[in-house]
Amino acid sequence: MKTNFRKLSWGFMFILLDLHIYIFDVLPDFIGYLLILSALSRLETYYPGYKKGVPVALLLFVVSLLSLGAGFGLHHSSFTDSPLWIGVSGIHLLLLLVLVYQLLSTFTQHARSQQKHALADSSRNRMGFF
Numbered sequence: 001m002k003t004n005f006r007k008l009s010w011g012f013m014f015i016l017l018d019l020h021i022y023i024f025d026v027l028p029d030f031i032g033y034l035l036i037l038s039a040l041s042r043l044e045t046y047y048p049g050y051k052k053g054v055p056v057a058l059l060l061f062v063v064s065l066l067s068l069g070a071g072f073g074l075h076h077s078s079f080t081d082s083p084l085w086i087g088v089s090g091i092h093l094l095l096l097l098v099l100v101y102q103l104l105s106t107f108t109q110h111a112r113s114q115q116k117h118a119l120a121d122s123s124r125n126r127m128g129f130f
Helices: 002-016 029-043 048-074 083-113 117-129
Strands: none
Touching (some): 048 083, 083 117
């Protein structure tokens, strides 16, 4: 289980850090979403609530693949200023919010089921902050 939580951490590291060398993204988001998908699919054997995040992470993976096109050559065109691309970006952010909320909610429920009340309270407080 510890390995899977590390995968989640690394996945979010890839997503949240945008490190670019020219147009090349050193930490591409789609790898982060793959790490999160892998972790969630394995964590559901410990607690079934984790499977709720799998479809959202899968959608985020697909949207992040679409954004690769914007990074390679389309970035300077009018495509990234189009209403379609702005809508895709908005959906991406909304899905990311849903994923984080689902994960924090599941962390809280999982910790309570294991009688780890301090961890559950910590997770719930972070969810309220979020």
